[in-house]
Amino acid sequence: MTKNLNLWVIPLLPLIGAAINGLLGRRFKNTMVNAVALLFTAASFGWAAWAVWTAWPGSGVALPHIETVATWITAGNFSAPFGFQLDQLSMIMVLVVTGVGFLIHIYSVGYMAHEGGYYRFFAYLNLFMFFMLTLVLANNYLLMFVGWEGVGLASYLLIGFFFLKDSAADAGKKAFIVNRIGDFAFLIGMFLLIQHCGTLTFSGDSGVFAQVAKLPQDTGWGWITITALCLMFGATGKSAQVPLYVWLPDAMEGPTPVSALIHAATMVTAGIYMIARSHAIFNLAPHALQIVAIIGCITAIFAATMGLAQTDIKRVLAYSTVSQLGYMFLACGVAAYSAGIFHLMTHAFFKALLFLGAGSVIHAVGGEQDMRRMGGLRKLIPVTFWVVTIATIAIAGIPPFAGFFSKDEILGAVFHSPYGGPVIWGIGVLTAGLTSFYMFRLWFMTFFGELKLGSVDLGEEAHAAHAPAQAAHGAASHSHGHADDHSHGHGGVHESPWVMLAPLVLLAALSIVGGWVGWPQFMRGHNEIEHFLAPVMQSGPSVAGEAVSDKDATTSHAGETTPENTSEEWLLAGTSVAAALIGLFFAYLLYYKSPGLPDRITSKMHGIYMMVLHKYYVDEGYGAIFVKPLLALSTVVLWRGVDQGVIDGLVNGAGTASQGVGNELRQMQSGNIRSYAAWVALGGAAIVAYMIWLGVTR
Amino acid sequence: MVHQVLFIVFGLICVAGAINLLVQRHPISSALSLVVVMASLALIYLLLGAEFVAAIQVIVYAGAIMVLFVFVIMLLNAGAEERTRGSRIALFVGVPGVIILAGTVGWMLVSGSRRLGTVSISSSNFGETHAIAKLLFKEFLLPFEITSVLILIAIMGAVVLGKREN
Amino acid sequence: MVPLSWYLILSGILFSLGVLGFLLKRNIITIFMSIELMLNAVNLTFVAFANYWNTHPVADKSIVPLSGQVFVFFVMVVAAAEAAVGLAIIISVYRTRETLNVDRVNLLKL
Numbered sequence: 001m002t003k004n005l006n007l008w009v010i011p012l013l014p015l016i017g018a019a020i021n022g023l024l025g026r027r028f029k030n031t032m033v034n035a036v037a038l039l040f041t042a043a044s045f046g047w048a049a050w051a052v053w054t055a056w057p058g059s060g061v062a063l064p065h066i067e068t069v070a071t072w073i074t075a076g077n078f079s080a081p082f083g084f085q086l087d088q089l090s091m092i093m094v095l096v097v098t099g100v101g102f103l104i105h106i107y108s109v110g111y112m113a114h115e116g117g118y119y120r121f122f123a124y125l126n127l128f129m130f131f132m133l134t135l136v137l138a139n140n141y142l143l144m145f146v147g148w149e150g151v152g153l154a155s156y157l158l159i160g161f162f163f164l165k166d167s168a169a170d171a172g173k174k175a176f177i178v179n180r181i182g183d184f185a186f187l188i189g190m191f192l193l194i195q196h197c198g199t200l201t202f203s204g205d206s207g208v209f210a211q212v213a214k215l216p217q218d219t220g221w222g223w224i225t226i227t228a229l230c231l232m233f234g235a236t237g238k239s240a241q242v243p244l245y246v247w248l249p250d251a252m253e254g255p256t257p258v259s260a261l262i263h264a265a266t267m268v269t270a271g272i273y274m275i276a277r278s279h280a281i282f283n284l285a286p287h288a289l290q291i292v293a294i295i296g297c298i299t300a301i302f303a304a305t306m307g308l309a310q311t312d313i314k315r316v317l318a319y320s321t322v323s324q325l326g327y328m329f330l331a332c333g334v335a336a337y338s339a340g341i342f343h344l345m346t347h348a349f350f351k352a353l354l355f356l357g358a359g360s361v362i363h364a365v366g367g368e369q370d371m372r373r374m375g376g377l378r379k380l381i382p383v384t385f386w387v388v389t390i391a392t393i394a395i396a397g398i399p400p401f402a403g404f405f406s407k408d409e410i411l412g413a414v415f416h417s418p419y420g421g422p423v424i425w426g427i428g429v430l431t432a433g434l435t436s437f438y439m440f441r442l443w444f445m446t447f448f449g450e451l452k453l454g455s456v457d458l459g460e461e462a463h464a465a466h467a468p469a470q471a472a473h474g475a476a477s478h479s480h481g482h483a484d485d486h487s488h489g490h491g492g493v494h495e496s497p498w499v500m501l502a503p504l505v506l507l508a509a510l511s512i513v514g515g516w517v518g519w520p521q522f523m524r525g526h527n528e529i530e531h532f533l534a535p536v537m538q539s540g541p542s543v544a545g546e547a548v549s550d551k552d553a554t555t556s557h558a559g560e561t562t563p564e565n566t567s568e569e570w571l572l573a574g575t576s577v578a579a580a581l582i583g584l585f586f587a588y589l590l591y592y593k594s595p596g597l598p599d600r601i602t603s604k605m606h607g608i609y610m611m612v613l614h615k616y617y618v619d620e621g622y623g624a625i626f627v628k629p630l631l632a633l634s635t636v637v638l639w640r641g642v643d644q645g646v647i648d649g650l651v652n653g654a655g656t657a658s659q660g661v662g663n664e665l666r667q668m669q670s671g672n673i674r675s676y677a678a679w680v681a682l683g684g685a686a687i688v689a690y691m692i693w694l695g696v697t698r
Numbered sequence: 699m700v701h702q703v704l705f706i707v708f709g710l711i712c713v714a715g716a717i718n719l720l721v722q723r724h725p726i727s728s729a730l731s732l733v734v735v736m737a738s739l740a741l742i743y744l745l746l747g748a749e750f751v752a753a754i755q756v757i758v759y760a761g762a763i764m765v766l767f768v769f770v771i772m773l774l775n776a777g778a779e780e781r782t783r784g785s786r787i788a789l790f791v792g793v794p795g796v797i798i799l800a801g802t803v804g805w806m807l808v809s810g811s812r813r814l815g816t817v818s819i820s821s822s823n824f825g826e827t828h829a830i831a832k833l834l835f836k837e838f839l840l841p842f843e844i845t846s847v848l849i850l851i852a853i854m855g856a857v858v859l860g861k862r863e864n
Numbered sequence: 865m866v867p868l869s870w871y872l873i874l875s876g877i878l879f880s881l882g883v884l885g886f887l888l889k890r891n892i893i894t895i896f897m898s899i900e901l902m903l904n905a906v907n908l909t910f911v912a913f914a915n916y917w918n919t920h921p922v923a924d925k926s927i928v929p930l931s932g933q934v935f936v937f938f939v940m941v942v943a944a945a946e947a948a949v950g951l952a953i954i955i956s957v958y959r960t961r962e963t964l965n966v967d968r969v970n971l972l973k974l
Contacts, residue, residue: 671972674967681795684799686795688799709874712878716885719885719898720884732900742874747915754937755940767893774964780965804873817871824918833928833931837931849941862959
């Protein structure tokens, strides 16, 4: 039976909330703004939950469940509908988006309580929810692209929320522009799909995936590979992979809830979702998959190294996000899409928790974001301490918390896949170790030791010690201080209000149990999530793993069931846990036991350290290679040349020409009778001559 | 034959008078040349058999209008013309215009002269006052009355315009 | 027995001389006289054609043979009226501008 779930309501509710808050919110009191925003978000979550419940596999609703509200574009043979699709993949996504989004809305009520532009924040946040839900529920690439662009817009608005700060406005611009570059590639990919398939709709017999499934695998560089690469490049922009990751660290200028929602849990995962959705295309393009895997791997390790040297708490988390996204990319690259989605889900939980917890820490210390000034907070803000601890253990991949299961899933798939192999697996394990190291470094620096607020000279960011309230004139670029000014002078370090802590506790619970839906088979679990996603991920040839029998073609996971793999699986899992523990040990050594050690090490490796500290000068490189020439081109050619010269020239020239002609014609009115008579005589002669000519020729 | 000679003589006098009008510098000389032109034109009208027209040409035109001109010249004490910086346009645009006009008309007339035929003093009642009066008061009564109004207006205008402001 | 075209050519010459006078002379009164010359030339044309239609009758009833002379009559009336008013204007211009040179009376310029 086809039940009508009215899926279109799910994105629409936050849109209404955004409209109300955006248009009328200026006059609302804060409580009213809260009520509107939370109401619509909760309603959206509720509806989504109901829809998922109703359409759960086995309930009789055929999946994928597609609802077309209207036709949007019809042009020749091509048509794109306003259509929404609910299948297992979008179920997971929509629940993550609405659920985590709702929790973050609650958190923001407390976090943004003293900020100006309160209604604007919630309007933008709801707007973001609308676009993100459109993205995950769309049943065709075009509507998904609407959501894609829209979340980029919302991201820009929210990153630049404190628009009076130059750095925030610049960061917003950077995010949007870099995303745009990726979006261009996405568009090219869509155009190729239109050209070869005539449609952009996902499912159905005439949908893209059905058509693509009939094609043979593209071992060379045919159109399928090019399309896949274009889609991948679009994903690198949105999901902050190399080379388009540069916007994500700067995006920390936005308020912390924004970083949690958009740049940890939802928007940056859109790229992963898109690749998972397009798995049919990717599976036919081995070269593309290989490149995806390599990029994911490079991003993971690259970002992890950069996270080692950062001193701003949010920057560390930003690089950690990039690194974890690299893991997800890597998972997709070895065709283990469900593993990637699984990690997306668990990452949403613990990364959102980490960001919100960092926000809680920042709130507690009155706006300070530099970890070198923190310390010893564990007794002062115990609830925050415990939830952040849970999140840190989760991200480090220590069982039985959530991160271990998803990360292990990925690493296992990588090891067995022809696109991965032991080398990439090894890099993945190394990255896991680095992740654990810098996360525990953050943990130790923030919560242990002594609170150093205001009493620490920050060395090369040469700068006299400031009181925390004035540390807004931040030091260098990365510990740039207070995007959100939380120095509301409550006096002293204090725990956050319950409205901020409740979501943290909930997310902590999810970070603990969230991984258990993917309890792997070799540990005598059932890996429910993999089976859940299996019908969507019906994959073609060349999936990860050699032990999968071809009859069991519904999974894309390696090392299922067969006993002789279990010991191998245990070995792989054990290695990654060991790496995590080694990372923990070194963090303990450097940041708890002998705090002077890091400085001694960095002074010995000064060159390398400086390079890592300055993020390998990638931003400067991009600036020199792309930005400056483009700016010069714009200024000289387009602005002065075309705009001022040609366009203004034409318009002003028309005016000047009229004036000139008028000036010339004016000479005729000289007041001199004789010249008037002369013109009359000439005119009369002309008329007479014409009449004579007429008469003669007749 | 006689007519043609007479015509040529009076025609030449006309043209000479007109050229003299242009050439003379003092307006009174130009006025007198114009009188000469009008007189010879009257004679040419006689050649055409239009006695009435010839008569009123002399009486009205040469006798009244030109006298008016001479009076005004005397009143205003108009002296010889001074050479001022003229209008170049008048020279370079007007004169070619005139030349074109004269040239085209003349060429057309000369080339069509055979077709046009001749005129002569034929029937007796051509220039008769009686015949003209009949036309004037029958077919052209309305224009006639209107011209009388016109003259009235002209009189009033001249009086008003000529009044000295006190 | 004079060809009609001779009269017309004479008229044309007189008219052209009138226009030339208008263009080349500087004294307002002289310019006025050139206008009178032009009117006379036109009169000659009218009378010549009146004679022509009289001697060469034409079937078209709309051409009244002697009407050329009637028109000359009207032209003269108009010329008289125009001369009167025009000279009055010249007098008042002379009173204001103290000059009869038409090049000096050029205040109506842009």
